[in-house]
Amino acid sequence: MAIRDYFYLLEKGYPSKRTLSLVADRYHLDKNESAVLYRGVFTKEESTIRYSRVMSGTPDVKSTLKVDTFNQVYNIISYLEGRLVYIAGDGLLKDASEIHGGPVNSKSLHQALSLMKSFFETISDISVEFYLDQQMNNAPRVKEYLENIFNNSLVDFRIVESDHVDACLAKKGNFILATSDSKIIDRTENTIYDLSRAVLENKFSIKIPDIRLLLSENK
Numbered sequence: 001m002a003i004r005d006y007f008y009l010l011e012k013g014y015p016s017k018r019t020l021s022l023v024a025d026r027y028h029l030d031k032n033e034s035a036v037l038y039r040g041v042f043t044k045e046e047s048t049i050r051y052s053r054v055m056s057g058t059p060d061v062k063s064t065l066k067v068d069t070f071n072q073v074y075n076i077i078s079y080l081e082g083r084l085v086y087i088a089g090d091g092l093l094k095d096a097s098e099i100h101g102g103p104v105n106s107k108s109l110h111q112a113l114s115l116m117k118s119f120f121e122t123i124s125d126i127s128v129e130f131y132l133d134q135q136m137n138n139a140p141r142v143k144e145y146l147e148n149i150f151n152n153s154l155v156d157f158r159i160v161e162s163d164h165v166d167a168c169l170a171k172k173g174n175f176i177l178a179t180s181d182s183k184i185i186d187r188t189e190n191t192i193y194d195l196s197r198a199v200l201e202n203k204f205s206i207k208i209p210d211i212r213l214l215l216s217e218n219k
Contacts, residue, residue: 040088050090068179075196092180093197
């Protein structure tokens with residue numbers, strides 16, 4: 001299996017990009033399948049360190065939650081549109097789609113943000129900050145949808161627009177970070193919250209494929 005081969009080679013110290021190319025060629029993987037390996041399979045050490053910082057339960061009262069908006073919303077949209085979402089080796093929900101930065105269906109976007117709003121309304125007294133990457137083509141439309149949906153809610157929220165979202169989210173501070181982006185997680189010491197997974201599990205009875213289970217089989 002491609003996942004096991006890729007993981008085995010990473011554990012042996014082979015570089016991820018070169019290893020990905022080798023395994024993708026060997027198993028004739030398409031773009032989405034290759035993305036699952038690159039974004040979802042890591043060494044044991046990497047996965048253990050990241051997962052140790054993922055919080056269980058929901059944010060405490062008076063918490064500030066900073067949301068990597070595109071990262072989290074696209075995870076939800078992928079599920080709504082029937083695309084593959086999965087639990088990566090580090091225990092976080094990720095998607096296998098190539099929609100990042102591309103056009104997004106308006107209905108799916110509205111539904112994803114509405115689900116997020118409904119979920120936040122079940123949590124008492126937290127502040128939510130939506131970080132929007134201004135370099136993304138969809139940023140103006142996502143901002144418009146956020147304002148339309150959350151202005152009619154009880155959620156204490158604000159929208160932060162920046163050309164340097166990753167750097168903003170990676171800063172150490174008194175907040176919880178909602179992202180599944182490995183590069184951001186590796187740069188921060190803050191607690192991580194798997195918001196997109198919590199939103200989906202709050203609304204749907206879903207069974208999400210878990211890479212960790214695949215790697216533990218037949219050992």
